[in-house]
Amino acid sequence: MIGSLQVTIPAGCMNDCPFCVYRQHATRFRTEWQSNHERWTQEIAKRVRYAASRVAAIMITSHGEPTININYIRDVMGIINRVAPEMAHVEIQTSGVGLTEEKLDILYEAGIRVISLSVPALHEEDIIRIMRVPAKANYEPLNLVAMIREKGFVLRLSIAMTNWFDDYNIDYIMDLLVNVWKPSQASFKKLYGADNIATKVYDELLTEFKSRTRYRKLELLALGAWKYDADGIGVVWNDDCMVSEETADPRYLILQPDAKLYTRWDTKGSVIF
């Protein structure tokens, strides 16, 4: 079984993160979503049917901020719910910026139950500073997190391990997670191609984490990383989120806006059909 079907939403981004991988791998895909909606619907449906028996979960993602294009999300989820209703585990990866209560309700209504919120730090003001969130966005990460929880979503913090983490030890970080952010899950993601902003202490923090005997291993995930229980939070250390290692089988199927399936983010040569 392949880990997930990654559905890429065509959208720009209001943020300007210095570690943005999407800007480094700026492969563009044409979409017929607006110009020939009927054909686009048929092509997407075909790929969703193919993926249905092969993947464990669906991740809604983007080369920008997916919730900017909420209508595309609604359309693609409508197709998934119609042709593959068994694919019920659907997550969305978002920066959270511009994610209003109304949009959260639309995501819930569409069938999405897990919100994976990307943060490059664990202090609110540093998140906004590092992501260079425009002031007019009025982004308040902790208020958003409370609203996500109230609405009944499972909240995952997808933590980009920037050099913000150089100044803290694992106990301080875990204390912020448990007492301030209170996610159901947290994944610590190693940054690639951004050496000037990536933390230098990723391996040290991971070693410290593993040495805390009260944290126990739960299961090995399809992406190849172990999931731990840490004071009631499901924690994953993901040091290969770009699938840089060679693997015999694809870890993802990626449904791009051109309605074709790929196995890699960084090359159109990975197209399946």
Ligand code: SF4
């Ligand atoms: S929020 Fe995501 S897409 Fe936008 S700049 Fe940051 S990393 Fe890139």
